[in-house]
Amino acid sequence: MPRRIGLGRGLDALLDNNDDSQQVVQTEPEAAKQAAASASAKTKANNTSLQGAVQLPVDKLVPNPGQPRKHFDETELQELADSIKNFGIIQPIITANAGDGTYIIIAGERRTRAARLAGLETVPAIIRDYTDQKRLEVSLIENIQRTDLNPIEEAAAYKNLMDFSGSSQDELATRMGKNRSTVANALRLLKLPVEVQKSIEEGKVSSGHARALLSVIDAKSREKLYREMLEKEISVREAEKQALVLNAEKNSGKGKAQEKKTAKKRPPEVDAMVEKFINKLGTKVVIEGDLNKGRIHIDYYSMEDLERLYEILGG
Numbered sequence: 001m002p003r004r005i006g007l008g009r010g011l012d013a014l015l016d017n018n019d020d021s022q023q024v025v026q027t028e029p030e031a032a033k034q035a036a037a038s039a040s041a042k043t044k045a046n047n048t049s050l051q052g053a054v055q056l057p058v059d060k061l062v063p064n065p066g067q068p069r070k071h072f073d074e075t076e077l078q079e080l081a082d083s084i085k086n087f088g089i090i091q092p093i094i095t096a097n098a099g100d101g102t103y104i105i106i107a108g109e110r111r112t113r114a115a116r117l118a119g120l121e122t123v124p125a126i127i128r129d130y131t132d133q134k135r136l137e138v139s140l141i142e143n144i145q146r147t148d149l150n151p152i153e154e155a156a157a158y159k160n161l162m163d164f165s166g167s168s169q170d171e172l173a174t175r176m177g178k179n180r181s182t183v184a185n186a187l188r189l190l191k192l193p194v195e196v197q198k199s200i201e202e203g204k205v206s207s208g209h210a211r212a213l214l215s216v217i218d219a220k221s222r223e224k225l226y227r228e229m230l231e232k233e234i235s236v237r238e239a240e241k242q243a244l245v246l247n248a249e250k251n252s253g254k255g256k257a258q259e260k261k262t263a264k265k266r267p268p269e270v271d272a273m274v275e276k277f278i279n280k281l282g283t284k285v286v287i288e289g290d291l292n293k294g295r296i297h298i299d300y301y302s303m304e305d306l307e308r309l310y311e312i313l314g315g
Contacts, residue, residue: 053092053124061095061112061123062102064139071150071201072113080110081117089115092124094142096135103127106135107142137165141176151207152197155186181303188214196226205229208236212243215302221246240304241282247301248284267291281312 093108105112106128115123130138140161149157162172169187173180189200189210196213199205205213209229216222225242228234234242270287277285277296284299300306 052126054127055122056093056095056103056125056127057122058112058116058120060102061093061105061125062098063109064104064106064135071153072110077110077114077117080114084111084114084118084120089120089123092126094138095125095127096130097127104135106130106139137161140164150201150203151186151189151210152201155189158183158186159190184303185211199226199230206236209239211302211304212236212239215240215243215305216246217301218246218250221250240308243301244283244305247299270294281309283309 089111091108091111093112094106095103096106098104103125108125112123128138140157158172161167162169165172167175169183170180173183176183185207189197189207192200192210192213196205196210200207200210205226213222213226213229216225225239225246228242229239267290269291270289274285274287277287277298281298283301283305286297288295288297298309300309
C-alpha cells in the first residue's frame with residue numbers, strides 16, 4: 001500500500017501545522033526519485049545563491065602544491081560529505097585557473113574532498129586571478145587561520161609563507177595578528193627530529209612537551225626525555241623539570257674543576273646557599289665569592305625557562 005510522504009518542502013516542513021492536505025500520495029520508487037531530485041535542486045539553489053560563484057566539475061579541481069594541510073581525518077570528511085548531501089556546499093571553493101583546463105584549489109580542499117565522497121559532479125567555486133606567489137600566500141594564510149591544523153602543519157605554513165614573501169618573524173606575526181612568540185615557538189618545532197615531528201602530528205606529543213624537548217641541549221638527553229614522554233605519558237610540567245635536570249647534569253662536568261677550585265676558597269655557608277638556590281629555582285646555580293660579596297650565575301635553557309625564573313624571582 002502506498003504511504004504518504006512529504007518531500008521537497010525543506011524548512012516549510014518543519015514550520016507548518018502538519019496540514020495533511022499539503023502531502024502527496026506517492027509510490028516508493030516515485031518518492032525515492034523525487035527525494036534525489038529535491039536534494040539536487042537544494043544543492044543547486046544554495047550554489048546559485050552564492051554571489052560570484054560558478055559551477056566547476058569536481059574532477060577539474062586539483063590540490064595546491066603549497067597546501068600545508070597534509071592530514072585529512074576520514075571520519076570528519078565523511079561527516080562533512082553527509083552534511084553536503086543534505087544541505088549542499090554553503091561556502092564556495094576558491095580556485096585559480098591553471099591554464100590547462102584544471103583549477104588549483106586555493107581554499108576549500110577539505111570541502112572538495114567531501115564533495116567527491118558525497119557524489120557531487122560540480123561544486124560552487126570562485127575563480128581568482130593570482131600570481132604563483134600570491135596564490136601560495138593566500139592558501140597558506142587561509143590554512144593558518146584554521147584552528148584544526150596540527151602544530152607541525154602550522155609551523156610549516158609559517159616557514160613557507162616567510163620563505164615566499166620574504167617576511168621576518170615580526171612582520172609575519174603582525175600580518176597574521178599573532179604574537180611574535182607564537183610564531184617563533186611554532187617555527188622551533190621544525191628543528192626537532194622527523195620522528196618527534198611525526199609524533200606531534202599524530203597527537204602523541206603536545207606542543208608543550210615539544211618545547212620542553214627543545215630546551216634540552218644534548219641530543220642524547222633529548223632522546224631520553226622523548227622516550228619517557230611516550231612510555232610514561234608525563235605532564236608538560238614534569239617534562240620541563242626533567243629537561244632542567246638533564247641540562248644541569250650535562251653542564252655539571254664542564255665547570256666542575258673550576259667549581260672545586262672556587263669551593264675550596266669559600267666558607268660552607270655559601271655552599272649551603274647554593275643548594276637553597278638550586279632547590280628554589282630548579283636550575284643550575286653557581287656562586288662566585290664569599291660572605292661579603294660575589295656574583296650569582298643562574299642558568300636557563302629557553303625563553304620559557306627564563307620567564308619561569310622571572311616569575312619565581314618576583315617579576
